[in-house]
Amino acid sequence: MKSVIRLFVFFYVSLLSFSLSSETILRVAHPAASPTKGNPFGASGTTPTLFYTSIYDRITDIDNNGNVVPELALSWKSVNQNQWRFKLRPGVKFSNGEKFTSETIKTVFDTVRGEAINARSWYREAPNYPRVEIVDELTVDIFTLYPSPLAPAYLSALWVVPHGHLNKVGLEGLVNNPIGSGPFKLDSWEPERIILSAYKDSWRKPKIDKMEALIVPDSSARYQALVTGQIDVAVAISTDQIDILEMNGHRAEMRNPIRTLVLVLKSNDAKSPFSNVKVRQAFNYAVDKETIAKILLSDLVKPASQPALPFAIGYDETLNPYPYDPERAIQLLNEAGYKNGVSFIIETVSGFIPNDTAILQKIASDVAKVGMNMEVRLITYPQLARNSTLGEMGGHGFIMDFTNRYADALKPIINTNHSCRGAGPWFCEESIQQVINEADKTFDLDKRIMLTKNIVKYYRDVAQSLFLFPLIGLEGIHKRVKVWKPMNDRFMYHLVEIHD
Template identity: 35%
Template sequence: MLFQFISQKQLIRSIAKSGVVALVALGLAAPVTAADNAQTIRVGVPDLPPGQGNPYSALGTPSIYTWAAVFDALTLVDAKGVAQPALAVSWKNTTPKTWRFTLRDGVSFSNGEKLTPEAVLTGFNYIKSGKAGRSPIVRELGGVASAAASGPNTVDFVTKRPDPIFPNRIAALKVVAPKHWAAKGPKGYAAEPVGTGSYKIVSWTANKIKLVAFEGSWRAPKAGQLEIIELPERSARVQALMSGQVDIVAGLSTDNIPSLESAGQRADVRAAPQVMALALPVVRKDKKTKKLVKIDTPFSDVRVRQALNYAVDKEGIAKGVLAGFAKAAGQGATPAAFGYNPSVKPYPYDPAKAKQLLAAAGHPNGLSFTAEVVTGAFPGDSEIYQKMAQDMSKAGIKVTLQKITFPEWLGKYLGRKPWDGQAFALSWNSAPYVDSIRPIGLYSCFNPFTFTCDDKVKGLIIKANSEFDRNKRREILHQIHVANSENPPAVFLIEQIDVFGLSKRLKAFNQINRWVTYHEMTVN
């Protein structure tokens, strides 16, 4: 089967590092010609990428806000969950387990290297070598057996079993300049990153990345400069936008919208490709055996996990905290994700039912636990967790919220440090390939860092991952969502939204699954 699409404008990726880095030696400070050098777009974000400029160190936010300016993958998944051309212009199955990608002609990296099969294989080989450690991308490409150049402009990926959505999965693999990677290694590349994207980095300080237009990019930008500024506090991001210090701010909340609009600024509110949830761990990886073992926790009883879902007024959160812009969640996917099951509804708010279930599970006086949460990154997240805890208290459940930073959360999730609490904040994120199987597979028996393992879901995942018939595959995913509702691995809270603040001088803003199209934007 052959997949051929019309080329479209792509999005931009950017990088992250620590300390100040001068990149003139890499050819990254070439003068801007076609782009308007007088235009500088400034972006305020909650955090710069914790993995610096290594595109294999993380997925999703906050890194995506920066990497959208510098890096590209073979494909880019659009808002409808369809893989579109990026560094690859077409792809096809040559065998049930082999996907062949044809590379885009004439693409260069910002240091002058050319896009070749070797460039694509450089990142893949690093991921498969074991040197990437606990990077989440290792898991994303865990189903690939091998990859090799099949021609001067083609790359073949051989999967362990037939994979119907591999063109979507490969969107997670950003392509690096092979010679520069070989010379610098992962740590050196993180400090001096090179990409095919619209902008290239010229300096990096503790809280600011400065980039200039890469005129040789296959998706050259319209503005001459881009600055990405770390502003951890939401109030600081709002003030920066209101005072004209930045043109775009990410990670705002709905309660910021009235003040922005009254000041003549704008808000861009869109459904995000993820569900906010509270993970209820029942298994962990044993350090000696490397196998999943059960945890001694009240959450091991399904009735307790059901009770926690009944104990939260999710509709109240969506309508109250998020002013009706969001919807209550009943499963680990949003309507945009392939396989979302519209028949699976959120648990209704029923504290009496929650108490009954807790009593039946041996907790007539309720229970207490600590939940580790990250705040300040998503709309209303702090208020959502507070409302969740307040609701649970009415059912006899005492929740102590322990706030941690995203880098701390990531380190604990990847097993580098132990969790202090018994539950933790978790997003069921279908990006980058906008398919239910992404979070379902990530939080399953197949992931060594998982917190849950359901044998029924495990079997359905195996079936879904090898089913090429879209209708049959959709039905399998529907069954998984039913199973995860009946035997909930988490408290599903709300379908997340993204609120960006935009200055009135900014033109042509767009973002697809948080992939900001910086290259299309201009400022007056």
């Protein structure tokens, strides 16, 4: 109760500080801030991305249909299997006055490649681009280590910062001094409150004057702040809050799902019960995902059959989700040598997924019926980000996602610890790794799709994870906000319109 009172006092003071201003201000409550603050290369996951798009731009982007669309690059073409030529957007300036040119792109690549340890979100990707050559001021050639038919899609993950600033401060200097070409620039960054002002010369010109990002870990507190008019947008609300919002004239907006929610299972460790494929399969059979989707997620999504989502290259439409079959789960556990049951620990964060606590409680209840004792252990978001990057687990699994943001089912398998290629893989089987490597190094897109479908089917059949649902992002929007247009894992801040 004290924390809630303190939170509302904080909101009141925040509102009072702007009450004498005629500026239009967007107040957004996030569940967490990036653990690396203003350095976009040091963090990964949805939460940082939702914020960073207010400051930074990328080379390309992916739209809600999985198509690669222009951002700082207007067009691109393949010169050969290992070389792509990008034509850059003219007239772009960063908020410190620097001009965006080909040299900017080259400097970003060279810096990230050279400081891989400080660029966690790109440290596996950077070596795949060994060279960047400047053709002219607004044309750049990017070379790939292996044939890469989807390089333009992958570059939608690379944030762009001014080369002069980057040369001066390095990646670590971005922590407290982020500079981008996006619609806002940083005024101040405090633990619970980040203030940004409009960058009027951005090529994505904002329609509001200021933005205030408030860090509110508790989902209920974000919701209460929204319905009482203290904020304009509550990030990651629960599905059971939708009806009340709409009754009060507000609304909920669902982002296009680009990630598959899974419980990652520690199979690459002989001491883990999940090193046995039959235990992993039993886990998948033991969970009533249909009921969870219908009751706890308001039937907004259907159970996942595989890591990929339908818009991603490599999605296999012939695969079905594991059905709810407790008897089959018990049979598999018996065959695996666990006739007396099995115990394990799943780590999770709270407040990032609609109804996440209730979902995990339902999973634990379901699997208990077949003799699986699942202990849920709460960790922080920075711990989860670190563990997922390094492949470290305090338990036997943790809640995570397969990102489909590149519209490619293979990329998350290659770029994370979902395969032997990871820094600390939780799943590694040499037989399928050979297929993964072959798919990754072919420029023949049809062949790549065929191989990726084989990989996806294998992951489904051996129950590499507990495949749950497309991961929905649900925001509560106050009726003051007339225009709110999310696109995949980013908010289109420059399109926001507010009317009192």
